[in-house]
Amino acid sequence: MTASHTLSTEDLTLGYGDRVVIEGLDLTLAAGRITVIVGANACGKSTLLRSMSRLLAPRAGRVVLDGKEVHRTPAKELARTLGLLPQSPVTxxxxxxxxxxxxxxxxxxxxxxxxxxxxxxxxxxxxxxxxxxxxxxxxxxxxxxxxxxxxxxxxxxxxxTDLLLLDEPTTFLDISHQIEVLDLLTDLNRSRGTTIVMVLHDLNLAARYADRLIALASGGLHAAGTTAEVMTEDTVRTVYGMESRVIEDPVSGRPLVLPIGRHHTTAAATAGSTPSAAAGHHEARP
Known part of the structure; x- marks a missing residue:
């Protein structure tokens, strides 16, 4: 069981070359729970997982597992407790x-x-x-x-391992296999108490399967907490720059995000059916 394992970051700063990706991040992961990290592209989701698993050294701060710095722990010793499935593993x-x-x-x-x-x-x-x-x-x-x-x-x-980090584990999978994999990870969490931390792009799958959500934006933490606390219209607007409506998922009772674009909305349909718009489709008469 993983209730005895604690994984956290302390004033963690990460980057590549001259670019800082994450700065001053303080975060403690919920032991024995499923945590999903969400955020826009290039906000640092994969970078954070790589640092937690010892693959990327911090520029400042540290990652701590059970009171020991991850980057000072021998790789094989760490691998007996913490596993990582990266985004694009090399076969x-x-x-x-x-x-x-x-x-x-x-x-x-x-x-x-x-x-x-x-x-x-x-x-x-x-x-x-x-x-x-x-x-x-x-x-x-x-x-x-x-x-x-x-x-x-x-x-x-x-x-x-007692802790499992997965970077977009549903990549390349059709929807039925996505659900199958997420159900499998949920079974693993519930039967063994495995702490699972994963990155997902699908906000609605994230909200449905997460016990806790972490939303990253602009090099840092925007929000962390329960799905109801984090998956809000304000979070979607701030993190993704997109308007949305968040309603209750009729299947899970969790938040359900409905993106709002410029097309295929009731407002757009109404605007497209105005008399002036309809007149544009009439054939010109001599």
Whole structure:
């Protein structure tokens, strides 16, 4: 169970080259819950996950896991507690699905230790949970984008960490598989208490599946809290520069975001049906 694990950032500043992406971020993730990070492109969502998983060193501040700085923790030791599925993982050429998923067990292997029945069971469970068992003998680079994404998720599950960070885990998946993956992660959270932190672009899926939401904007934190507290018309306006209506989702009871564009609204339909607009469609008469 992950109730004993705490992951937080303290005055964290991150960037690339001369560009600062996140500045002075103080954040504590809810242990044993599902947290979803949302925000516009290039606001620092993926950057934050990379720093939390030790892949990107802070310019200032620190990431702390159970009282220890993540960037001072040996990589293999950290990987036994915290797993990351990055946005665009690189697949080793020619590797089979079974071998790739099996790599999720690497942090649990000691020097000169043998593969055990526990490792077999973890890999089999991960393959079954992601419906990729029938793909296990195929080369990963021969799979479709959606199949490949499910295989990478299987590898993350096989790692059996108490904290799991996922950067856009529904990428390349059709809507039915998106729901399947998010349901799977919810099952993992509820059955094992796994703390799950993920980046999602779909605001309505984020609101439906998150226990807590984090909204990033302009290099920092705009809001953090429950879905009802964070997913508001003001948040959508500030974070995305877009007008919207937020209503109750009739399926989940959570917030449901209805974007407002220039077209396909009742106001636009009314304006398009005015007499002057309609007259423009009449044929000219001699």
């Amino acid at each position: 080793p050429e020619g590797i089979t699905v079974l071998d790739l998923v099996g790599r999720g067990r690497h942090p649990h292997q000691r020097a000169f230790s043998r593969w055990t029945a526990k490792d077999d069971a973890a890999v089999a469970a991960a393959l079954e949970a992601t419906h990729t068992t029938d793909l296990m003998d195929r080369a990963v680079d021969e799979l479709s984008g959606g199949q490949r994404q499910r295989v990478w998720i299987a590898m993350a599950l096989a790692q059996q």
